[in-house]
Amino acid sequence: xxxxxxxxxxxxxxxxxxxxxxxxxxxxxxxxxxxxxxxxxxxxxxxxxxxxxxxxxxxxxxxxxxxxxxxxxxxxxxxxxxxxxxxxxxxxxxxxxxxxxxxxxxxxxxxxxxxxxxxxxxxxxxxxxxxxxxxxxxxxxxxxxxxxxxxxxxxxxxxxxxxxxxxxxxxxxxxxxxxxxxxxxxxxxxxxxxxxxxxxxxxxxxxxxxxxxxxxxxxxxxxxxxxxxxxxxxxxxxxxxxxxxxxxxxxxxxxxxxxxxxxxxxxxxxxxxxxxxxxxxxxxxxxxxxxxxxxxxxxxxxxxxxxxxxxxxxxxxxxxxxxxxxxxxxxxxxxxxxxxxxxxxxx
Amino acid sequence: xxxxxxxxxxxxxxxxxxxxxxxxxxxxxxxxxxxxxxxxxxxxxxxxxxxxxxxxxxxxxxxxxxxxxxxxxxxxxxxxxxxxxxxxxxxxxxxxxxxxxxxxxxxxxxxxxxxxxxxxxxxxxxxxxxxxxxxxxxxxxxxxxxxxxxxxxxxxxxxxxxxxxxxxxxxxxxxxxxxxxxxxxxxxxxxxxxxxxxxxxxxxxxxxxxxxxxxxxxxxxxxxxxxxxxxxxxxxxxxxxxxxxxxxxxxxxxxxxxxxxxxxxxxxxxxxxxxxxxxxxxxxxxxxxxxxxxxxxxxxxxxxxxxxxxxxxxxxxxxxxxxxxxxxxxxxxxxxxxxxxxxxxxx
Numbered sequence: 001x002x003x004x005x006x007x008x009x010x011x012x013x014x015x016x017x018x019x020x021x022x023x024x025x026x027x028x029x030x031x032x033x034x035x036x037x038x039x040x041x042x043x044x045x046x047x048x049x050x051x052x053x054x055x056x057x058x059x060x061x062x063x064x065x066x067x068x069x070x071x072x073x074x075x076x077x078x079x080x081x082x083x084x085x086x087x088x089x090x091x092x093x094x095x096x097x098x099x100x101x102x103x104x105x106x107x108x109x110x111x112x113x114x115x116x117x118x119x120x121x122x123x124x125x126x127x128x129x130x131x132x133x134x135x136x137x138x139x140x141x142x143x144x145x146x147x148x149x150x151x152x153x154x155x156x157x158x159x160x161x162x163x164x165x166x167x168x169x170x171x172x173x174x175x176x177x178x179x180x181x182x183x184x185x186x187x188x189x190x191x192x193x194x195x196x197x198x199x200x201x202x203x204x205x206x207x208x209x210x211x212x213x214x215x216x217x218x219x220x221x222x223x224x225x226x227x228x229x230x231x232x233x234x235x236x237x238x239x240x241x242x243x244x245x246x247x248x249x250x251x252x253x254x255x256x257x258x259x260x261x262x263x264x265x266x267x268x269x270x271x272x273x274x275x276x277x278x279x280x281x282x283x284x285x286x287x288x289x290x291x292x293x294x295x296x297x298x299x300x301x302x303x304x305x306x307x308x309x310x311x312x313x314x315x316x317x318x319x320x321x322x323x324x325x326x327x328x329x330x331x332x333x334x335x336x337x338x339x340x341x342x343x344x345x346x347x
Numbered sequence: 348x349x350x351x352x353x354x355x356x357x358x359x360x361x362x363x364x365x366x367x368x369x370x371x372x373x374x375x376x377x378x379x380x381x382x383x384x385x386x387x388x389x390x391x392x393x394x395x396x397x398x399x400x401x402x403x404x405x406x407x408x409x410x411x412x413x414x415x416x417x418x419x420x421x422x423x424x425x426x427x428x429x430x431x432x433x434x435x436x437x438x439x440x441x442x443x444x445x446x447x448x449x450x451x452x453x454x455x456x457x458x459x460x461x462x463x464x465x466x467x468x469x470x471x472x473x474x475x476x477x478x479x480x481x482x483x484x485x486x487x488x489x490x491x492x493x494x495x496x497x498x499x500x501x502x503x504x505x506x507x508x509x510x511x512x513x514x515x516x517x518x519x520x521x522x523x524x525x526x527x528x529x530x531x532x533x534x535x536x537x538x539x540x541x542x543x544x545x546x547x548x549x550x551x552x553x554x555x556x557x558x559x560x561x562x563x564x565x566x567x568x569x570x571x572x573x574x575x576x577x578x579x580x581x582x583x584x585x586x587x588x589x590x591x592x593x594x595x596x597x598x599x600x601x602x603x604x605x606x607x608x609x610x611x612x613x614x615x616x617x618x619x620x621x622x623x624x625x626x627x628x629x630x631x632x633x634x635x636x637x638x639x640x641x642x643x644x645x646x647x648x649x650x651x652x653x654x655x656x657x658x659x660x661x662x663x664x665x666x667x668x669x670x671x672x673x674x675x676x677x678x679x680x681x682x683x684x685x686x687x688x689x690x691x692x693x694x
Binding site: 054132145148236 | 507
């Protein structure tokens with residue numbers, strides 16, 4: 001959206017109301033449940049026999065993202081996706097979002113439009129409606145706060161708390177890639193700081209960079225589970241690292257966890273980058289975070305229905321609470337305790 | 348909640364999960380529609396025959412508040428109230444909120460608990476449930492983002508767009524006080540900066556300071572309108588100043604506006620402070636903002652039902668669109684055009 005050879009327009013050139021109008025003028029509401037969008041004191045969502053689920057997340061410049069290497073469009077996209085991921089993790093379908101953004105006056109209207117183009121792209125791809133929000137100035141960095149609202153039949157909603165002993169533990173996609181992508185971005189940033197003339201070297205790193213900068217939420221898994229009539233007993237999205245999420249599930253469900261290191265799905269690009277940076281790929285997979293994959297438990301009987309389907313991997317099983325939370329190490333039978341911060345090697 | 352003679356506990360002394368647990372351990376859900384609160388990927392809200400309304404606002408340190416003179420408990424309270432005000436302005440009843448907070452690591456746990464004590468107080472007084480949120484760190488200032496969800500029968504929801512010619516224009520409470528409170532706080536801050544030893548002089552200013560620091564939302568007006576079976580034709584809350592809100596209503600409804608300066612409800616403390624600071628009290632009332640009063644239009648027939656009730660003031664009437672937006676000046680018949688930024692004296 002940024003045209004070349006055109007001076008950026010300062011935000012001060014346009015009032016708050018003009019700004020909101022500029023950013024929201026092309027909105028079309030896709031969902032019947034979105035009765036009224038932006039433009040009143042509040043949005044209106046239709047009455048329904050379905051339950052609503054609500055999730056919210058805030059992204060802060062310098063904490064969750066670095067504008068030096070984060071394309072603004074990707075940032076807008078990611079801010080939406082991380083919230084949708086939480087809605088899917090309830091086995092629900094996201095329908096509406098609200099977005100509040102605080103921007104420094106140094107930011108141009110064109111830059112803000114870039115962020116919104118990413119937000120709208122996510123809305124289109126995930127079929128959700130932007131129905132409300134707030135645009136305000138910030139004295140310091142950029143802040144994006146998104147709230148997502150989804151819907152599901154009461155009996156279809158999956159919490160963290162239903163895992164039962166002997167259930168299979170499944171995870172989608174692969175783990176640790178977003179974390180390794182971040183390491184590469186930080187490495188090249190450090191090089192760039194020292195030697196402005198050196199171009200960053202991202203060759204062969206496309207996959208892990210995309211996982212960090214433009215993650216996706218696992219919409220297709222929720223659709224697959226519905227088609228297959230599989231009801232997970234518990235589910236959570238992997239945002240803070242597999243280990244931490246496993247412990248959330250286990251604590252909420254009052255059960256123990258046993259997973260197998262050799263089963264962890266790790267992409268080859270994650271492994272080679274980890275080697276290059278002398279990081280243990282398993283640690284990246286367990287503690288890296290920002291994977292936005294779904295972690296869920298299912299009764300044993302569904303084994304054949306999920307195995308090798310849509311990139312779902314069975315990584316272990318649910319045990320009795322007294323057995324605690326463990327990973328069986330690769331090539332040995334040693335049990336490594338999992339911790340919320342990850343795992344303690346040799347503990 | 349801050350005990351004297353006790354060292355504040357740094358946020359780093361406790362992990363993110365510990366922090367959330369500390370801040371949310373005493374939550375009780377009040378509303379039947381709040382099926383599941385904090386502790387899963389998303390909150391769950393019951394299915395209902397009622398429509399839902401959703402509003403969101405973000406408060407940024409240095410833009411919306413100054414921690415030098417804003418008590419943290421009041422700040423938490425205000426962050427909730429300004430969102431509830433939007434829900435009431437739809438003629439709906441707020442039921443749930445989510446709160447995301449970004450704090451600098453310099454802030455203590457006790458300070459964060461103060462903010463939450465204000466949030467919980469607002470929840471108690473307005474009978475809403477805190478069902479979700481996010482607590483994160485900030486490299487710079489404090490950010491609070493609140494999303495409020497309310498409910499109402501479809502036919503009871505009042506938008507901005509239904510005002511009809513000849514309708515009465517009503518406003519609750521009084522106007523300009525929060526703005527004058529802010530002027531006093533800024534004045535004393537400037538004095539304090541120059542002379543650290545001089546104590547601030549807030550004598551006789553309690554009312555306007557409270558209007559600025561601890562505003563209330565007009566719950567009782569919504570209850571009154573329901574009891575009296577009065578359906579406003581349009582409604583909005585006064586957050587950006589009466590003049591700006593009148594124009595929002597008028598534009599959405601495709602009508603004109605005529606109000607009377609002598610009818611504007613202005614508290615005596617606002618008037619005396621305005622005199623003292625050589626500010627026109629009418630300008631404060633029209634443009635000050637942060638009043639969180641309700642501005643609504645009703646058919647003429649309800650005149651006697653609202654007059655002098657619960658501090659409701661009839662300030663004018665709706666005209667044909669071609670008549671524009673005007674205020675009849677006090678002691679004269681001159682028509683002053685209203686603008687979104689307020690009014691142009693003599694324009």
